[in-house]
Amino acid sequence: MDMILLSQHAAMFSEFRKMNFTPTTEICEPSIALLNIEELKSTFIAKFRTLENYIDQKYEASDRKMEGEISRLDEELSAMKNRQVVCPTPKPLQWEKSGDSYYYFSNTAEHWEEAKKLCAAANSYLIIINSRTEQDFVVQKIKQSSVWLGLSDTEVERTWRWVDGSLLQEHNRALYEDKGKGEKGARDIVGYWRRGEPNNAGNVENCAVLYKEKNWNDIPCDKNVHFVCEKSALN
Ligand SMILES: [Ca+2]
Ligand SMILES: [Ca+2]
Incomplete structure (x- = not known):
């Protein structure tokens, strides 16, 4: 104008x-x-x-x-x-009970951090393996070849911590002793690591997965992997 x-x-x-x-x-x-x-x-x-x-x-x-x-x-x-936004009522998550915990098996594959957040949003945590029995239950339930564990060494390399802040070495001492001799390549780190793991390949592997074969590996945290959330059945 x-x-x-x-x-x-x-x-x-x-x-x-x-x-x-x-x-x-x-x-x-x-x-x-x-x-x-x-x-x-x-x-x-x-x-x-x-x-x-x-x-x-x-x-x-x-x-x-x-x-x-x-x-x-x-x-x-x-x-x-x-405008009335009509959202379908979200389906409640299907939790499965075993021992003293409930477990949710995800239908989607996410980055490790996202999986951790999603579990937290459902008042639970990315799974912490406390016993061989627990691991066996999870492995027998999963449909995928692997799932995220609530375990990472992002903060300090080779210092593996569960999502509750506990150190793998301390938290899983009993589990390690129960397991026996341990596996080559992971003698100083307890857990069910696959032979030669965790190897921090390419210097970028800070998050742990559990394989259907009942062992663990460290892989890059930005991989899309299915996950399992756990929450206590005691409270
Ligand atoms: Ca557990
Ligand atoms: Ca690895």
Whole structure:
């Protein structure tokens, strides 16, 4: 709109120049010149008012248009607020009980952190293996080749911690002793590691998975893997 106004403005002044500013013999006469200047002044004022009105009208029109637009958006917003979003009732998670815990077996594969968050959101935690019996139960239930364990060494390499903050070495001392001699490559780290694991391959493996073969491996945490959430059945 500014461009329209400017061009309109320029056209008017060009018109004034054409009409009144060409010197003639007549306007050089003092009396006639005075008359012409008065005429020119009133013409100018009239034209200026016309321009003012024009600008006012344009702005008014623009204001009206804007008001219309705001009112339309307001109506749309109200309509959105009033619209009833009908969501299907989410199906409750299917928990399976074994020993003193309930377990949820995910239908999706996620990054380790996401899996951890999803379990937490369901008032549970990414599974912590406390016994061979527990591991056997999980392995026999999973349909996939592997699931995330709630175990990682992201903070300090080779310091494996469960999601409850406990250290693998301490937490699983009994489990290690129960297991017997331990496996090659993981003599200083307890658990059911697959032979040669955890090996932090490529320097990027900080999250542990449990394989259907009943052993563990460290793999990159950003892999998409199914997971198991665990929660206590005692409270
Ligand atoms: Ca457990
Ligand atoms: Ca590995």
